[in-house]
Amino acid sequence: MGKKLTKRSEDYSKWYNELVIKADLAENSGVRGCMVIKPYGFAIWEKMQSGLDKMFKETGHQNAYFPLFIPKSYLSKEASHVEGFAKECAVVTHYRLKNAEDGSGIIVDEDAKLEEELIVRPTSETIIWDTYRRWIQSYRDLPLLINQWANVVRWEMRTRLFLRTAEFLWQEGHTAHSTEEEAIKEAELILDIYADFAENQMGVPVIKGTKTESERFAGALDTYCIEALMQDGKALQAGTSHFLGQNFAKAFDVKYATKEGKQEYVWATSWGVSTRLMGALIMTHSDDNGLVLPPKLAPIQVVIVPIYKGLEQLDAISENIEPLVKELRKRDVSVKYDKRDTHKPGFKFNEYELKGVPIRIAVGQRDLENGTYEVARRDTLEKSIIPASDIVEKISGLLVEIQDNIYQKAKSFRESHITEVETYTEFKKVLDEKGGFISAHWDGSSETEDQIKEQTKATIRCIPLGGNPEEGSCMVTGKPSAQRVLFAKAY
Template sequence: MSKKLTKRSEDYSKWYNELVVQADLAENSGVRGCMVIKPYGYAIWEKMQAALDKRFKETGHENAYFPIFIPKSYLSKEASHVEGFAKECAVVTHYRLKNAEDGSGIIVDPDAKLEEELIVRPTSETIIWDTYRRWIQSYRDLPILINQWANVVRWEMRTRLFLRTAEFLWQEGHTAHATEAEAISEAKQMMEVYAEFAEEFMAMPVIKGTKTESERFAGALDTYCIEALMQDGKALQAGTSHFLGQNFAKAFDVKFATKEGTQEYVWATSWGVSTRLMGALVMTHSDDLGLVLPPKLAPIQVVIVPIYKGLEQLDLISERVQPLVKDLRAKGISVKFDDRDTYKPGFKFAEYELKGVPVRLAIGQRDMDNQTFEVARRDTLEKETVAAALVLDKIEFLLEDIQQNIYKKAFDFRENHITEVNSYEEFKKVLEAKGGFIAAHWDGSKETEEKVKNETKATIRCIPIDAVLEEGACMVTGKPSNKRVLFAKAY
């Protein structure tokens, strides 16, 4: 069995890194800054994909795929976009290798230099809007509602599994509209889709809001976001949706003939979530014993561990358990009967605790005689003996109850870690002693925002959508402010 995890209270970062590896979610690869997502981790990502993809299609979007390589000249067409990504780009300059003449190994063939360098996709706005120019001529061609599931590369220097890696998986939606109102409505709609997914499937409460100008996506006029709070009091940006205005349409000359016969530039959005959500899932719910997974995203929702002496007894338990396994699968519940004879029950209990399996059943000879199962829930670690005739209903109840319970626990934690302050001194004290979200008045200037960031490492996570209008004074400058924004240290 894996070694005992570091306690969260001792070293939260170390706890996270150990848990991701020991729970078989991912590991570092031979390529610096890149990760290997292991089958158990990928199974969770697949469940996330399926739930999101269903919602994308229900809102009228279609999946497509665009090239991973982007000509350098494309990136330079939208000034703020290239400035935002320039320092993170991986660049392809040659297309061929050859053996060195001195026999020292393989070298890049200097004669195989590309006429124009290619950027490995950091995001796809530029290649997609070059494509949309060919797809859009008339108002009849609009809207275009496209999503792609892909990998991207952003050359991060400080990496951490799932939270920040040089290559990561994500989805990116890119839509084109005839009017500004349609595009804004689309960007807001996708923020709502992300929030619904985070809360209903991840059991992770989020705050919906807009980013400040300094924190917006490069090339966006507005960025809508969902922000979550991790157990260490740091915020995590869980998803973003961008209103791009006509910036990319103008950069790539994408016009359409209106119903009135005039030529207009198209309005655009883009939106995305990534495997960063895996990190959010781990940090929102897990404990010192391992993962705590929401049942809706758990690869194994129920595990059954037999306790036996000899293969004959195992065969009898297996025979007794099979009808339950069949009934669970018929209801769409994923179940594993762990009949491995190479590990003892205690090892298996610890393994499934570490992996966050929501419900664990144990059955031994006494249970066989009494027509019962021992049923344990991962979130509270409570155990009880349940009659075999009632166990199916009990499991269904527990899966729903665990989903609700871990959401409530995370919600209560979040609510207890939103603190209103009125002075900069109070802000600093709360940030240091308590962390979490700090609601404070801000004068709206980049200078004040930058000052707070430089002095405290806290940033404005969002201007909440439901922020109440409230006359006040900026905590730093004393200048007038009409609403509170949320500050936090963040991942």
């Protein structure tokens, strides 16, 4: 498997980049800033998709698909929206190529200029709300609860696999409602779904909150978010849900007839999570040996490696293993029996450790004679000898235990890296020496927020939801503060 990974303590960024590539998750492509997601990485993403899609459908949402291209005029209809995305847009100006007359190769045909430029979608609010104008006529058409799984392009100059790429995969939900209250309730529902998925499937503890005005989605009245903490003490925004008010309905003239026959603008939300979740998954759990995957999202939950000399021993082991594989699969456990004769057991052990497979079973001639299996768990690297008669029940229980253990480990880390401070001096000291989330009072002004960001590179990750807001004084200006907010340096 090549040389070992760089240690997290030596160079966290280098460790992350090496791990993504060595674990066969993704690689850089021939297109600057874009990535190739390899089969093993895509298998994890498919499990994420499947889990989230089920949760969306259980709450009444349906999937649809909208165009990749957006007319430039659509994007300019909602002023704050276009301002927020203008610097990240890829623009299509021509629709044809031709051979250069001097034989130097293919060039753009200058006679094939589009009448109106098309934007490669950075997000789909505008094209979707133009469509909703045709779909929504009456209160009977509401609520309209639509999601799409798609790719988007945001022209990033500094990219990192999964965390920030020019093109990425995501889901984006877009809903229309008859009342403000119903739209806000929808945005909060989605936030709860995202938090549930992150914690119970990804094993990633998150904090639910709202964004400050300067950090809101372009065109939103309110942005709800889940924030996670990575092992290097930096925060990562793992999902957002936006209450859009009537901004897009007014921009695209989307009205509905009420029961009383009046014409009213609808209320809107949009929400999304992306392949950035892969980055969160990797950085929350993995160690210096490689990936650590939660069983619920692991493409291979159990790998079985035979240790043998000669085909006769392999045949005997295989005959013993086949019933075990069948029984585990009956219980919806994903199992791989790796009997490749091109690689030695030691190589395979390292490979599956690097790829984060939750449980590894090794079985050799002596194990057959003793009626036992050697079981190694990836999260703790502990090994144990399990009687063959107990193996199925043991594996089922271990998968549950590993899922819970990696969540609790990440939660303990997060809890020990939330620090309350009272003064700006203390804030800067904690930021430099410890990192993590810093809970502090802020006066609510964008000027103070900008000052802190400029001087420390830390941003307000969220204004936490729930709990009992504690009044105090801003750590910078001393002005009144309604509650503590969470700061951190972030990805």
